[in-house]
Amino acid sequence: MTRIIVVTSGKGGVGKTTTSAAIAMGFAKKGHKTAVIDFDVGLRNLDLIMGCERRVVYDIVNVIYGEATLNQALIKDKHCENLYILPASQTRDKDALSQEGVGQILEELAAKDFKYIVCDSPAGIEKGAHLAMYFADDAFVVTNPEVASVRDSDRMLGILASKSRRAEQNLEPIKEYLLLTRYSAERVKIGEMLSVADVQDILSLHLLGVIPESKSVLTASNSGIPVILDEKSDAGQAYADIVARYLGEDKPHRFIEEKKGIFGKFFGSK
Amino acid sequence: MPTNSPTLEFKSGSFSVPILILFSDDLKAIGQQLQEKVDLAPEFFKNSPLIFDVQELNKLSRAIDIPALVDIIRQSGLLPTGIRGGTTQQNKEALALLIPVYSAHSSTLTSADTQAQKQKIIEPEPSVNASATIITRPVRSGQRLYASGDLIVLAQVSAGAEIMAEGNIHVYNTLRGRALAGVQGNVDARIFCSDLQAELISIAGNYKISEDMDMSDVVSKKSVQIYLQGHTLIIKDII
Ligand SMILES: Nc1ncnc2c1ncn2[C@@H]1O[C@H](COP(=O)(O)OP(=O)(O)O)[C@@H](O)[C@H]1O
Numbered sequence: 201m202t203r204i205i206v207v208t209s210g211k212g213g214v215g216k217t218t219t220s221a222a223i224a225m226g227f228a229k230k231g232h233k234t235a236v237i238d239f240d241v242g243l244r245n246l247d248l249i250m251g252c253e254r255r256v257v258y259d260i261v262n263v264i265y266g267e268a269t270l271n272q273a274l275i276k277d278k279h280c281e282n283l284y285i286l287p288a289s290q291t292r293d294k295d296a297l298s299q300e301g302v303g304q305i306l307e308e309l310a311a312k313d314f315k316y317i318v319c320d321s322p323a324g325i326e327k328g329a330h331l332a333m334y335f336a337d338d339a340f341v342v343t344n345p346e347v348a349s350v351r352d353s354d355r356m357l358g359i360l361a362s363k364s365r366r367a368e369q370n371l372e373p374i375k376e377y378l379l380l381t382r383y384s385a386e387r388v389k390i391g392e393m394l395s396v397a398d399v400q401d402i403l404s405l406h407l408l409g410v411i412p413e414s415k416s417v418l419t420a421s422n423s424g425i426p427v428i429l430d431e432k433s434d435a436g437q438a439y440a441d442i443v444a445r446y447l448g449e450d451k452p453h454r455f456i457e458e459k460k461g462i463f464g465k466f467f468g469s470k
Numbered sequence: 471m472p473t474n475s476p477t478l479e480f481k482s483g484s485f486s487v488p489i490l491i492l493f494s495d496d497l498k499a500i501g502q503q504l505q506e507k508v509d510l511a512p513e514f515f516k517n518s519p520l521i522f523d524v525q526e527l528n529k530l531s532r533a534i535d536i537p538a539l540v541d542i543i544r545q546s547g548l549l550p551t552g553i554r555g556g557t558t559q560q561n562k563e564a565l566a567l568l569i570p571v572y573s574a575h576s577s578t579l580t581s582a583d584t585q586a587q588k589q590k591i592i593e594p595e596p597s598v599n600a601s602a603t604i605i606t607r608p609v610r611s612g613q614r615l616y617a618s619g620d621l622i623v624l625a626q627v628s629a630g631a632e633i634m635a636e637g638n639i640h641v642y643n644t645l646r647g648r649a650l651a652g653v654q655g656n657v658d659a660r661i662f663c664s665d666l667q668a669e670l671i672s673i674a675g676n677y678k679i680s681e682d683m684d685m686s687d688v689v690s691k692k693s694v695q696i697y698l699q700g701h702t703l704i705i706k707d708i709i
């Protein structure tokens with residue numbers, strides 16, 4: 201059975217595209233046939249993060265309008281043979297997407313035995329974001345530890361619960377997971393950021409993982425390699441944990457506490 | 471289409487549908503009161519199915535004109551989907567308008583009941599869940615809920631969410647959004663919650679915003695109740 205995962209947030213710039221690229225690569229590396237779809241028509245950048253921007257010929261809008269087949273538009277990833285990217289169009293606007301067209305693409309991917317389909321949502325609650333989440337089975341709600349981002353995530357959760365296909369057809373609701381990204385334990389400690397507990401208290405959502413604020417994310421996106429492939433980096437490890445947890449492995453949470461110095465290690469309280 | 475897949479299937483389901491019980495045949499007054507009711511919660515009533523019950527009128531031998539009544543109901547945005555307690559002639563008229571006929575309620579209201587019911591126009595169908603609506607999932611920012619009886623929420627109500635009930639509101643979790651009880655004017659309605667951090671609370675139109683809430687008697691993260699004393703909202707711990 202295919203699982204459709206939407207990576208969503210409401211707010212922009214919180215790490216949706218970074219997350220979509222990382223987890224799609226994570227699933228593929230674990231041996232699952234995976235597709236990642238950029239729904240950010242007009243502002244596409246998933247292909248940049250995935251390092252395939254120079255191989256884009258056709259995009260999702262071409263497929264919807266019958267100007268290309270899905271096979272022609274899907275780009276095979278150069279690092280992992282189980283991974284395919286369906287880029288967004290840079291030249292069309294968001295209204296070029298239609299619910300029927302998106303539904304057909306997802307059906308076709310399911311028929312091609314894709315195990316996971318990751319939908320990278322644009323910011324906002326407009327058409328693109330709506331279509332990215334409409335067919336989802338699971339939602340990865342990407343949130344930064346600050347009040348505005350948490351509020352937008354809450355709003356998006358309301359939309360998932362009322363405007364999705366599962367809600368409209370009275371099916372089992374979308375499974376919702378919290379991903380807290382760009383987390384800085386140091387800044388939480390001095391009160392500049394909400395803590396994991398604060399965010400969970402406000403959203404009451406199952407925490408799938410915490411991704412620390414990390415320079416490795418920028419380095420990775422500049423070189424077009426999803427950060428999860430940087431196995432030495434904290435952010436890469438955090439995403440690997442998230443993929444493992446989602447697939448049912450039991451991994452304790454990391455990156456929540458401040459890194460302790462040598463004295464902290466020996467004498468610090470837990 | 472493959473021939474072995476079924477084209478259709480009949481299932482039986484039970485729904486809670488509002489019933490409009492009429493005590494007057496004054497079409498103008500009916501139209502006005504319906505509109506007032508609908509205006510209170512337009513989202514809730516818009517395109518709502520409605521069964522109208524003319525039993526009480528017929529007891530007084532005042533046979534209302536069905537096509538005119540149907541017209542008035544439709545004008546208020548409700549969709550009449552059944553008649554109850556009609557005369558043979560009325561049922562015929564309703565059927566001519568493609569409105570199904572339901573058999574009248576076996577237990578007719580006593581006159582004392584009638585007296586008590588006169589204020590209310592729309593009666594929810596008596597059923598196990600008619601008096602309380604139970605919500606088990608969080609009510610998120612941007613979501614609105616309306617219950618025609620009591621509203622019981624077993625999860626949190628987020629900031630930016632709005633819950634309304636004609637009766638009492640119970641939130642067995644944190645209440646951060648707006649909660650409005652007794653929205654049809656029931657001054658005895660109360661709000662209960664296990665952690666009060668609401669943006670706004672209101673009973674029968676008397677409201678307080680979070681800035682004005684007197685929390686001196688209230689320990690945060692403890693269960694409280696809110697009720698009306700005169701026109702003042704009282705917030706008290708539940709011991
Ligand atoms: N964990 C992180 N640490 C540091 N920077 C991050 C992290 N996650 C995302 N970023 C940066 O934040 C910006 C927005 O990320 P992006 O994934 O494009 O967000 P979105 O798709 O939600 O708009 C990018 O510049 C990205 O490099």
Ligand SMILES: [Mg+2]
Pocket residue numbers: 216217218240321322
């Ligand atoms: Mg993005």
